[in-house]
Amino acid sequence: MTVRVLVCDDEPGLRTTLNVLFQRAGYDVTLAENVHNALDIIRDGSPFDLIVTDLSMPDGSGIEVLQAARERDESTQVIMITAYATTDQAVQAMRLGAYDYIQKPFRNDVLRATAEKALEKSAILHENKVLRENAQNSLRSKGLIGKSPAMQRITELVEKVANTRTNVLITGESGTGKEVVARLLHERSDRSSHPFVVVNCGALPETLMESELFGHEKGAFTGATTRNEGLVRRAHLGTLFLDEVGELPLPLQVKLLRVLQERKVRPVGGHDEVAVDVRVVAATNRDLEKEVHENRFRQDLFYRLNVLRVHLPPLRERPEDIALLAEYFVRRHSSLMGKRLTLSPEALRWVVDYRYPGNVRELENLMERAVTLASGGRIERADLPDEAASRSPLTEPLAASREADDSRVQDRPVTGDGFDLDAYLGDIERRILLQVLAECSDKRTVAAKKLGLTFRSFRYRLAKYGIAAEDEDETRSS
Numbered sequence: 250m251t252v253r254v255l256v257c258d259d260e261p262g263l264r265t266t267l268n269v270l271f272q273r274a275g276y277d278v279t280l281a282e283n284v285h286n287a288l289d290i291i292r293d294g295s296p297f298d299l300i301v302t303d304l305s306m307p308d309g310s311g312i313e314v315l316q317a318a319r320e321r322d323e324s325t326q327v328i329m330i331t332a333y334a335t336t337d338q339a340v341q342a343m344r345l346g347a348y349d350y351i352q353k354p355f356r357n358d359v360l361r362a363t364a365e366k367a368l369e370k371s372a373i374l375h376e377n378k379v380l381r382e383n384a385q386n387s388l389r390s391k392g393l394i395g396k397s398p399a400m401q402r403i404t405e406l407v408e409k410v411a412n413t414r415t416n417v418l419i420t421g422e423s424g425t426g427k428e429v430v431a432r433l434l435h436e437r438s439d440r441s442s443h444p445f446v447v448v449n450c451g452a453l454p455e456t457l458m459e460s461e462l463f464g465h466e467k468g469a470f471t472g473a474t475t476r477n478e479g480l481v482r483r484a485h486l487g488t489l490f491l492d493e494v495g496e497l498p499l500p501l502q503v504k505l506l507r508v509l510q511e512r513k514v515r516p517v518g519g520h521d522e523v524a525v526d527v528r529v530v531a532a533t534n535r536d537l538e539k540e541v542h543e544n545r546f547r548q549d550l551f552y553r554l555n556v557l558r559v560h561l562p563p564l565r566e567r568p569e570d571i572a573l574l575a576e577y578f579v580r581r582h583s584s585l586m587g588k589r590l591t592l593s594p595e596a597l598r599w600v601v602d603y604r605y606p607g608n609v610r611e612l613e614n615l616m617e618r619a620v621t622l623a624s625g626g627r628i629e630r631a632d633l634p635d636e637a638a639s640r641s642p643l644t645e646p647l648a649a650s651r652e653a654d655d656s657r658v659q660d661r662p663v664t665g666d667g668f669d670l671d672a673y674l675g676d677i678e679r680r681i682l683l684q685v686l687a688e689c690s691d692k693r694t695v696a697a698k699k700l701g702l703t704f705r706s707f708r709y710r711l712a713k714y715g716i717a718a719e720d721e722d723e724t725r726s727s
């Protein structure tokens with residue numbers, strides 16, 4: 250990868266010297282002649298690995314350059330060039346995070362050695378940052394488990410298109426492995442050393458969505474005390490995963506489309522557009538064609554995202570994969586818990602016969618629970634849920650009563666003086682929310698789907714009843 254260096258100095262002679270020196274070292278050099286110029290360059294392009302800047306220039310201080318660089322990317326290293334009279338400020342710059350300072354006049358070999366050390370540091374920081382971002386949800390990335398023809402085809406397709414820029418739309422029910430496929434597309438591409446950024450379009454608060462996605466300038470709105478580069482730019486050179494893309498409100502769909510078409514973002518409160526290079530993978534468990542038909546999703550955006558489609562069939566349509574996945578999850582969770590377990594034949598039979606409305610995620614949860622419960626060397630039938638619990642106890646009776654054509658309510662509560670219908674119904678609603686959440690191990694997107702609610706409406710109800718649900722998706726996208 251090329252090393253990007255920015256040189257900022259108002260003296261043309263010094264700029265030329267440094268330019269020659271760094272170009273000889275094989276770096277990609279950009280020159281700025283004053284603070285103003287440097288700030289524009291830093292904010293508008295990809296981050297630099299190293300910035301060498303004069304400390305005092307006619308239009309401002311190198312410290313401003315340092316601060317802009319740190320805001321843009323923490324791994325950028327900055328070396329200050331100072332005149333004898335400004336060493337105090339140089340020390341201050343070090344406190345603010347400059348890598349080192351060098352006094353004028355300097356020897357080229359000294360500057361070059363300092364630059365090399367600074368670059369080592371920025372390389373390590375950059376690598377750590379990428380590792381950190383990619384390690385979120387670390388237990389992933391073993392590839393796709395599944396020997397069914399459908400999964401084989403998907404694996405082949407993923408291998409074939411991973412290393413292209415083609416936008417991919419992944420569809421499938423909740424828990425079928427959409428995020429696994431998205432991560433795999435990233436890991437098998439030459440973008441894998443850059444960030445994989447998950448944007449959960451359903452979990453972003455609507456009012457903040459635009460600035461979370463596209464960034465904002467300092468002071469762009471009340472509360473914007475610092476500049477924010479936004480999730481799209483965080484994914485620069487990497488992959489942007491738009492999860493639950495069907496949840497995106499229409500005005501944001503328009504803005505996202507612009508970004509995809511022009512490959513530029515305009516931060517909230519900013520005047521200039523910033524170029525971005527991202528590969529876009531989107532996922533949804535909604536029927537987007539239908540959403541388009543009913544004018545809830547823009548057709549032009551749909552076409553952009555749906556260049557290539559990967560559809561993950563529900564687990565009940567690929568029973569060949571169940572035993573394989575079950576064994577994989579048992580192995581993974583037992584090793585995490587320091588156990589060594591296998592499934593007993595009776596347990597395996599139950600596992601293979603079960604229908605998995607929650608798909609692979611439900612299978613994984615069941616295996617994790619069984620591994621926790623198992624006491625001997627084997628998972629027994631008793632470590633798995635009993636038959637009654639294996640049918641969804643809540644949603645089925647509800648669905649049945651909806652279909653019943655007798656409109657008289659059978660099990661009516663005792664009504665009379667002091668009866669409060671709203672409170673009564675509210676209590677039922679609250680209990681159903683809690684139960685479904687527990688069933689889905691607090692995955693709110695899954696729970697919302699089970700209840701036939703949009704994510705937004707589901708979240709509204711949780712807030713109404715003061716139910717705080719933990720949700721990994723939310724922390725991931727902030």
Ligand SMILES: Nc1ncnc2c1ncn2[C@@H]1O[C@H](COP(=O)(O)OP(=O)(O)OP(=O)(O)O)[C@@H](O)[C@H]1O
Nearest residue numbers: 393394422423424425426427428429534609610695
């Ligand atoms: N083929 C597979 N191989 C290995 N693990 C899988 C596979 N499919 C799914 N999983 C696991 O199942 C769980 C659910 O997968 P994932 O989060 O990708 O589902 P999803 O389709 O994104 O669901 P949702 O729509 O609810 O977000 C994860 O823990 C994932 O690791």
Ligand SMILES: [Mg+2]
Nearest residue numbers: 427428492532
């Ligand atoms: Mg998902």
